[in-house]
Every structure is written in C-alpha cells, then in structure tokens.
Amino acid sequence: MATLRKRNGKWQVQVRRQGHSPVSKSFINRKDAEAWARDVERRLDQSEALPARQASDSRTLGDLLVTYRDKITPHKKSASVERYRIDKILRHSIANTQAAKLMPAQVASYRDERLESVSGETTRQDLVLLRQVLDVARREWGLKIAANPVDDVRKPPPAKARTRRVHFSDLRAIAKGLQTFRNPLLRHVILFALATGMRRGEILRVEWQHVDQKQALLTIPVTKNGHPRTIPLSRRALKVLADLSVTASETEELVFPISANAVRLSWQRLRTKAGLNDLRFHDIRHEAVSRFFEAGLTLPEVALISGHRDPKMLLRYTHLDPRKIAAKL
Template sequence: MATIRKLRGRWQAQVRRRGMKPRAKSFDSKAEAEKWARDLETQVDRFGAASDTKILERTTLDDLLKRYKIEVSPTKRGAVQEIQRIDVLQRHDIAHRTLIGLSQQDMASFRDERLRSVAPSTAVREMAILSHVLEVAIRDWGMPLAKNVVKLVRRPVIRNERSRRLTGDEEQRLLGSCEGGKIPFFKTLLVLAIETGMRRSEILGLRWSDVSHNRRVITLTMTKNGSGREVPLSQRAFDALTEWKTLAEDDRPMVFPMKAGSLEQVWRRLLVRAEIKGLRFHDLRHESVSRMFERGLNMIEVSSISGHKELRMLKRYTHLSADDLVGRLG
C-alpha cells in the first residue's frame, strides 16, 4: 500500500514494494498524490520492477506525438492532414501530461472539451490519432504502459449522414453554368463525378494513363481505403472524357490539372451562378451511388464501382428516389 502524508505544506506519496527501492514524490494536492501512487503501483504490479516505470514519469504525451510525427505520419497517404492534426493536439493541455499520469479521465475530459469547439468527426479523428500513438508506443517503442487509455473512453457519435440529391433541373443548371466559367474541363469533371461516384481525390489524381479507351475503364491503383479498383465508364462519361482529351492543348499527364482548394473555390462560384443552395461536391458521390441502385445494380456491384469496403457504410449513400421505385414495385 502507498503512504500519503502531508509534509511541509505539500502532499507526499510513497510507494514500497518488495525487491525495489521506495519511490516518493510530492504534489500540491492529495488527489494528485493518490493518483500518482495508484498509477505507479499498477505499473509495478504489471511489469514487476519500478525501474520500468521511470521512463513513464519523464516522458510526456507530447514527446510521443513528436516522435510519431517524424517516424510514422510520413508513411501514410494522408500525412499532411495527420501532421496538421498532431500540431493541434500538441497545443492542447493533455500533451503535457506524463505517461505515468495519463488516465482514462484525462481522455474523457479532453473529448468533452474538444466537443465544445469542434465537430464530433474532428474529435473522433483526434482521438484515433492519440490511440494509435499510444498503441505504437506500447508495441513498437517498448513503453511499459499498462493500457491504452484512449480505448477505454467512449468515442463521440458522428451523425453526418446526408440525403441531399440533385432535384428538378439542378443537374442541367450545374452543367450549363460551367459554360460561363474559366475552367474548360470542369463540366467534364462534374459529369465524371455524377456518372462514376469517384471521390474528389480520385478524380483530381486521375492520369490519362489510367483511362483505358479500349475497355472503357478507369484503373485506380491506390484509393482512400488503401487498395486499387477498376471503375467502368458509362457511355456519357466516356464521351465527355474523349471530348476533353481532344480539346486539351498540352500533353499534361493529369486529366484535370487542379488542386483540391481550387476545386472548392470553383465549385462555390458555380453554385452561385447556377443559383443552387445546400449542395456539396461530395453529394455528387451520393447521387451517383443512389442512381446505380435505381438502375438495378446490387450491393456488391455498386461497392466494386464506388470502392466501399464495408457494405454497412454503403447503406448511407443509398438515398433512393421513392418516385423512381414506385414503378419497380408494380
């Protein structure tokens, strides 16, 4: 058992175990002293030696985040975004906690505080990073942590399902408004998004070498979920790509030479010209997948085109038109 006593105005915790030197530390409050003693006893009981826990007392979560940002993040496809999120985490108070003192309650408090200023999806991504950082520290870096405290905390519920689809003549207005823009290929880009359900990153990363004109298929070697796939082209999508290929004035390898930030700016201006509200570019993926189901494709067929690995995730995109389904019901 640990000994907690008040000494010269501060609270001192002392832990004794057979076969180890006594460990003592002073704190401003009794609660802090008790917590340190409990954490130290847990670590000693698991690993059997107090020397193993000393590194946890001098290592902060920020130390792990710095190492992870250098060694692990650069190996990921979303390295830039992850490093940006780690920069945010390093500015948070929890980054200064030592590993010996990092608790389930700390993570719960972090979660609740973040939810007061960011969306649940952002908080979930940040917690996922913290969880993987601790997991790597335990499995690969030899940190004698008894548990991954992030896994013990309930994750925020994300409710970002959208059912927005193109209605009325919105598609015609979108494509027609492209004529007044300065980007010659933007109409083709939209047609491809509507017809194939490809993600924005997949469309912007598309190369002419990925397009098989003989097979009428696009080959994506690497996608968001970490695997490649082949996307069949409808006649409409194929014709739009072929027309753009003949109009392109240079031999650039990229089908659509545009960055994600530029696409968002062009998209916002296009919505203003088309007088359309509440539509996001990603909604075109919802529209495309829903149309595939309305055409009679089954879940497996749609997933092979859209690239959804989990069928339960695909259900979020199947916002079928009731009017179109009436005829099929008979």
C-alpha cells in the same frame, strides 16, 4: 487537490497534481462532482506509485505525437489531414502530460472540451488518433503502460450518414454558375464524378494511360483503401473524356490537369454563387452510387464501381428515391 466552484448553475471541479496537467469537468449536482474528484485523485495517486523504470520515462504525450507525425503519418494516404489533426492536439494542454501517467479522466476532460467547439465526429477522430499513437508507443517505442487510457473513455457516436441528393434543380444552378468560370475543367470534373462515383482525389490522379476508351474501361491504380480497381465507363463518362481529349496536349499525362486545392477553392466559389452552401463535393459520389442502384445494378456491381469493400459502408452511401421505387412496384 480538488477545487470546486458553482458557476452558471453548474458545479465545476478541477483536480491538480504535480506532474499532471489539470483535469476539470462540470456537474449538475455537487455530490457527483465530489465523487468524480475523489475518483480522479485516486487514479492519479495510483499512477505515481510506478516502478522506477516507468517513472523515469519523462516523455510527454506531445513527444509521442511528434514522433508519430514524423515517422508514421507520412506513409498514410491521408497524411496531410492527420498532420493537421496532430498539430491541433499539440496546441492543447493535454500534450504536456507525461504519457506514462495519462489517465482516462484527462482524456475525457479533453473530449468534453473539444465537444464545446467541434463536432462529435471530429472529436471521435481525435480520440481514435490518440489511441493509435499510444498503442504504437506501447508496442514499439517502449512506453510502459498497463492499458491504453483512451479505451476507457466513452467516444462520441459516428456521424450519421448524409442523405443529401443532388437534384435536377441543383444541377441547373451549378450549370448556371459554371457559365462565368474561366477554367472549364471544374465542369468536367463534376460531370465525371457524377458519371463514375469516383472520389475527387481519384479523379485528379487519372492519367490517359489508365483509360481504355475502346472497351470503355478505366483503371484506378491508387485508391483510398489501397485496393486498385477497374471500372466500366458510361456514355456520359466517355463523353467527358472525348471532350477533354480534343484539347489535351500530347505531353499531358493527367486527364484533369488541375490541383486538388484549385478544385476545392473553385467548388466553394461555385456553390456560393449557386446558393448551394449545404452541398458538398462528396455528395456527388453519394448521388452517383444511388443512381447506380436506381438504374438496376446489383450490390456487387455497384461495389465494383465505387470501390467499397464493406457492404454496410456502401449502403450508407445509398439514398434511394422512394418515388422511383413506388413507380417500379
């Protein structure tokens, strides 16, 4: 049954049905709240009149999430991120809902609640994950649902592309902050990222056997999109490698023998010290790609270096300086 109450100038309505987690939403007008409640009740009532085989499926959404986390997630490159996301959803009440009876209204309620505490992009990624889990469960694990309930839920728009450039003043502040860092590897990682446009994970996986300094080439066998690539190295990139080769031991395989977590923590301390809290490490990749275009490289040439297979996504990374274009004109 539906419960309505007015609070802080809005009508809050909650629908409860046995076998389902409560569904709630807020409205400006009482009529909209009542109409929404009737629609939810109708949908929930229809879901109760299921074939016996479907009604006997007592698996909850949480059960499917755990199975997906244990069987599917470990094979993904972003396994740690997805595992964290799934564990977060498992702590929400929607995870207790019978998967076969999950309704779009419940997913929408989950979306609205998440939007109150996290960004639209994070919420959108949660919904994408839920859709994937339910699709796999329907195709491979025998979940009997007529349609994926996430498909009928409006998703927050994708996050806008960042336009943050790494200016000379930023680099000067970073260089000053690095003077007090004992581990010189962070400086080399930053310089190499700026010279190559490589992702942090790609940089930390580079081995000496992947480097051909004579031909100025670097092979990247493991990438985010699963397509290995070989990129040309600029003089600045070769200078970083030359400096590292002087101190590298003969038994060291990695060019940058430092963990991802150490880089993450060091970067956070560095940008705080430099007063650049709005600067992300990934912005360095954006900056490098923008510089490639400003240097006169073509779109296919930049794509070869950056590894982007979709020109639209590559252009999202590019933030050209209008003043430099004006100078060319």
